[in-house]
Amino acid sequence: MKRVWMMIPIILLTGCLEKEITKLDVKMVNDKGDSVGTITIQEVSSGVKLYLKLNGLPPGEHALHIYDKGQCKTPDFKSAGEHLNPDDKEHGLLHPKGSHAGDLPNLIVDDDGSVKGELMAANVTLKEGKKSLFPKDGTSLVIHEEKDDGMTQPEGDSGARIACGEISKDGKK
DSSP states (O other): OHHHHHHHHHHHHHHHSOOOOOEEEEEEEETTSOEEEEEEEEEETTEEEEEEEEOSOOSEEEOEEEESSOOOOTTTOGGGOSBOOTTOOOSOTTOTTOOOTTBOOOEEEOTTSOEEEEEEETTOBSSSSTTBSOOTTOEEEEEESSOOOSSSTTTTTOOSEEEEEEEOGGGBO
């Protein structure tokens, strides 16, 4: 009988611990609120890998950024805030003083409006901490109408925001 009672606190304690999120889906929507696919993000040893599976986008090169608010209100997605920038750096992957944590390589959308591929976000994590994608206000992924030139402040002269997805622990795997 004593053995059973000694196990109960261990079982209760284990059940209260939140499981660390290592992978989740971000559902992307356009300015009308229609789905344009999913970006799966996964914690890896060198940051967060993004697996893109998108459609219904304009063909060509487009900027993709991580923003500092977890809101995607249509039609302009201004609710997503600004680029995620916990280290107070300048914008642009080509900037000599370093880039925002939310700066990512451009996407290349095929003529049929689709894009499949992988990108790396080396300056963020799904774990707790300063560079986490789970701060109090959340974060989001935003696709722009133009490419990011890699230098121009504050968003790389990338034009309007055309698609957005809220990064949420609810999409965890």
